[in-house]
Amino acid sequence: QVQLVESGGGLVQPGGSLRLSCTASGVTLRDAYIGWFRQAPGKERLGVSAINGGDGTTYYADSVKGRFTISRDNAKNTVYLQMDSLRPEDTAVYYCATGPQTLTIASWMYRTWGQGTQVTVSS
Numbered sequence: 001q002v003q004l005v006e007s008g009g010g011l012v013q014p015g016g017s018l019r020l021s022c023t024a025s026g027v028t029l030r031d032a033y034i035g036w037f038r039q040a041p042g043k044e045r046l047g048v049s050a051i052n053g054g055d056g057t058t059y060y061a062d063s064v065k066g067r068f069t070i071s072r073d074n075a076k077n078t079v080y081l082q083m084d085s086l087r088p089e090d091t092a093v094y095y096c097a098t099g100p101q102t103l104t105i106a107s108w109m110y111r112t113w114g115q116g117t118q119v120t121v122s123s
Helices: none
Strands: 003-007 010-012 018-025 033-039 046-052 058-060 068-073 078-083 092-098 117-121
Touching: 003 092, 018 033, 018 092, 018 117, 033 078, 046 068, 046 078, 058 068, 078 092
Parallel strands: 010 117
Antiparallel strands: 003 018, 018 078, 033 046, 033 092, 046 058, 068 078, 092 117
């Protein structure tokens, strides 16, 4: 059974940084595509970034390009999302997911989701 567990969320001031982790069991992330998504209250879930666990190719939504960095540590079977220059509009529950056969942030293509971790950007 594939399971994903996110961690690293919290409260941070605008301009600050957080690093989210997504640790997998039941799947080898180097053989998978992994995405990060976020959902703010009352809004739809949106794709943030994705990575090819094999060759490390990445993709970012325009809203986070230049501020967020996705990476993986295959030895730890973990994918990270480094979030810098955080803004209040980045406040959301962040989810990692896996499942597609291509590099994408289209949520409908992902089958397995973590439980989410809350990120709040506020002064």
